[in-house]
Amino acid sequence: MSEATQQNLRRPAPVVILVRPQLAENIGMCARAMANFGLSEMRLVAPRDGWPQKSALKKGAFSAAAGATHILTAAKHYDTLDAALFDLHHVYATTARFREQAKPVQAPAIALPEAASRVASGQKVGLMFGPERTGLESDEVMAASSIITFPVNPDYASLNLAQAVLLTGYEWMRAAQGDVLPFTMPEPSPPAAQGMVGQFFGFLEQELDRVRFFHPEGKKPVMMRNLRNIIHRMAPTEQDIRTLWGMIDLLAKGGKKPGSKKPGSKNPLAEGEAPAVTDA
């Protein structure tokens, strides 16, 4: 992870408010989803089984959190929604159902970039999620400034609580720092420059001429063009070209002699050598 990513993850982020959550295990899974995407402040409004909970229940939450226990440990408990929202400047209510309320309804990919600008300008932003079975009640949605809903297949619209937190967190992280991936394609070898690829084509053409691959001769231009397109499309690295060169060379020479370590031919692009651009 880059220094910049680390710093972004320490910056202010929206607060997640779970309203009347029912199952400790789901609270734990929400904590895990938050941790996946750089959210850390959880508020619990009147959780059905209380909080802190009896040790057996709490254990369920902590085990479902899969390592994100710091979020559960720091979670604050509120008796009322008003108390939980008191210091927030803008609250988004998530809901899967249509509400007869004159509030903007936004997709997460629209709402979270907006939330990120609010956070960047110093506002405290809340993301509010209702209980597992029923979702937020209308009075609870009323306390929010905007509604987030998900672009789901309306025939199967029900997301579970942790999944709603997950999608919201995903768009938060994308909005706050873009699609920064934890890893990218390894680049063991630099991409082959045109000159190197051209040398390879020269060698390939010479060997294919030798075995009379281009038959009838009139088809040669089309066939060479096709071969060149195949090679260019694979965006070869220098190592790829050396591998192909060695392969063609060995096929052309009929194989290594027993005991020999190198193919019989000299490969001008042998590993470690800088390819010289010649007009061979």
Added chain:
Amino acid sequence: MSEATQQNLRRPAPVVILVRPQLAENIGMCARAMANFGLSEMRLVAPRDGWPQKSALKKGAFSAAAGATHILTAAKHYDTLDAALFDLHHVYATTARFREQAKPVQAPAIALPEAASRVASGQKVGLMFGPERTGLESDEVMAASSIITFPVNPDYASLNLAQAVLLTGYEWMRAAQGDVLPFTMPEPSPPAAQGMVGQFFGFLEQELDRVRFFHPEGKKPVMMRNLRNIIHRMAPTEQDIRTLWGMIDLLAKGGKKPGSKKPGSKNPLAEGEAPAVTDA
């Protein structure tokens, strides 16, 4: 749901391949996540407990699928990965871990739009997910053309199987048909046009003048500008303006007389009447 959305959901979509999945319940949750986002073809490669499963196990899958049982019923079982990928043109492997493999590594928001173009051009596309505990093995990743990984917080990078399917499905649906939400803000009243808002300001100014709100007089222009900005920022509907008009009017008149149904004043914008733009 619009006709267009319905049609999009019936169009070809990527196949989800679960490689060596362990728990029936997770297979069910994957089916549900697929249904949420318009994916319907599931392939199972060597599930740990077999498939079709003993009825108790299968019950777990079907109950976790929360209604998306048609996907489980139609799921195909394969003994080998090669067999499961046989008819596919482009396969994406999802993985949370860095692989020393020279393949493009893409965020879901890049990979799924690309997958959507492939599907649109007639290709069969596969999305491959590894077993819960370990993810895909290197040999399995090798069978794919590209790698999808998620822009997670690297300190909490582990997504569970159904969550990985969920995020991938979410980006599929966004790519295939955009952020089409199941509902939007209700519009019970059209937005108020400038003329109606202007009439309201005229009325408001007159009433505020009467109660000497603008004091000292020199501050009036700034105060009126602030009030206008407040009203414009709320993007009022015609109904909003009528409500505000009635409220101001009643406050100014000192309340309804007992028994009266209407405020004492005449509100030129009373509900049902088209607002006349006058220079009152």
